[in-house]
Amino acid sequence: MRGFKCLLYELDFVPKPMSIPDLSDEVTLARYPFLPQAKSWIASMAAKHHIDIDELLEGGMMDRARIRARSRLVDSVDSKDGVEVASIGDIHTEEGRILEAFSFYYARLVVGASEDERLISRWAQAEAERAQRILEKDSAIHVIANTYLSEIECDENGIWKMGLSDFIELCTGITGSRWRLPNCEINDGWVTLHDEGEKYSSRAKVARLLRERMKEDIKLDALEKMEKMDESLLIRLAEPVGMIRGLVASKTAETIALIGAGEEDWPPCMRKAVAELSQGVNVNHFGRVFLGSMSRCIGLPPETTVDFFRNAPDFSESTTTYQVNHLYEREYTPSGCSKLKINHNCAVQTGDDRLCDQPWMDHPLKYIRAKQRRRKRVEALGTSGEQNNQTDG
Ligand code: SF4
Numbered sequence: 001m002r003g004f005k006c007l008l009y010e011l012d013f014v015p016k017p018m019s020i021p022d023l024s025d026e027v028t029l030a031r032y033p034f035l036p037q038a039k040s041w042i043a044s045m046a047a048k049h050h051i052d053i054d055e056l057l058e059g060g061m062m063d064r065a066r067i068r069a070r071s072r073l074v075d076s077v078d079s080k081d082g083v084e085v086a087s088i089g090d091i092h093t094e095e096g097r098i099l100e101a102f103s104f105y106y107a108r109l110v111v112g113a114s115e116d117e118r119l120i121s122r123w124a125q126a127e128a129e130r131a132q133r134i135l136e137k138d139s140a141i142h143v144i145a146n147t148y149l150s151e152i153e154c155d156e157n158g159i160w161k162m163g164l165s166d167f168i169e170l171c172t173g174i175t176g177s178r179w180r181l182p183n184c185e186i187n188d189g190w191v192t193l194h195d196e197g198e199k200y201s202s203r204a205k206v207a208r209l210l211r212e213r214m215k216e217d218i219k220l221d222a223l224e225k226m227e228k229m230d231e232s233l234l235i236r237l238a239e240p241v242g243m244i245r246g247l248v249a250s251k252t253a254e255t256i257a258l259i260g261a262g263e264e265d266w267p268p269c270m271r272k273a274v275a276e277l278s279q280g281v282n283v284n285h286f287g288r289v290f291l292g293s294m295s296r297c298i299g300l301p302p303e304t305t306v307d308f309f310r311n312a313p314d315f316s317e318s319t320t321t322y323q324v325n326h327l328y329e330r331e332y333t334p335s336g337c338s339k340l341k342i343n344h345n346c347a348v349q350t351g352d353d354r355l356c357d358q359p360w361m362d363h364p365l366k367y368i369r370a371k372q373r374r375r376k377r378v379e380a381l382g383t384s385g386e387q388n389n390q391t392d393g
Helices: 002-011 026-031 038-048 053-058 063-078 094-114 117-135 141-148 164-171 202-228 231-236 238-251 268-278 285-297 302-308 317-329 337-342 364-392
Strands: 152-154 160-163 185-187 190-193
Touching: 026 038, 026 094, 038 094, 053 094, 063 094, 063 117, 063 238, 094 117, 094 202, 094 231, 094 238, 117 202, 117 238, 141 152, 141 202, 160 164, 160 202, 164 190, 164 202, 190 202, 231 238, 231 364, 238 285, 238 364, 268 285, 268 302, 285 302, 285 317, 285 337, 285 364, 302 317
Parallel strands: none
Antiparallel strands: 152 160, 160 190, 185 190
């Protein structure tokens, strides 16, 4: 958590406005749900429509918000342009605004539950890029600029000026000679952001600089959520977290290190499939798809997944590689416990495994999450025990 504290420390020195401007336009609040002004509006929408945490995580009313959240998360990993600007709803209706705001809220819960600061940063970056692209054309840029910057002005010709301290702090994260101070016009502590064509118009430059500040705010909020997350919420979010981690793992080389789900964390159904295949037992089609999608979600490379099938009676290197790659490319997510039980792929009876007996256990990814949490707790207890012993000695 050192990084998180450092971040808070740094933010203490970021020049920000003494007071945040009022903002009540609901379309703007839904478009930029991370704004500080959006908090009370989202809370009022939640109260008005009875959206509590159960509804958000599993309720029918929030189905579409979760779908949109999934695409927000996938875009943050998959798209080089950040999160898709267009919502799947009409933001000029209350339903569309709720969809947009709560999808952001849900996505933030999921990245927070990943407990992975790199994933949180990546998502914050993608959301901030999305906001930047909207701001380039949105008149709300004025109120948003005044929300995040202590000194910012726009003249009647649409040329923006920014306080030097804000500019210095924000431009350091941006590459390119136009963002270096010797190349800027500075008068009395103000930097003028001149027009340089459409891509670098004065307004586009403000949006780009604001992106830096928005990214830090989004990241900080998600890190705070991560800090406050309790164990039951972490477990309930195991499935979407598995989905996004699997996607990250398939897009990057950061496989097992990112996931950290060692063999000791695997659920009995996964162990059963791996053990049966290694003994040459013919695992049914459902079990094979389950094993492939589980492997993907916990970040095993496709080659390792192919290896699981090597002793299967019908093994063919080329066919298995093709099928495994297909599972990875299509981003299959594993089935839940009820389907595994129906298809004879569940490995336990009541009493065999305490975790599988829990009333909330309905997905093998939740099993892994619970195991990881339990192990972390035991390790933490071990460390504090060691420290106590050292002090005692
Ligand atoms: S109860 Fe669920 S997690 Fe446990 S073995 Fe069966 S399918 Fe797997």
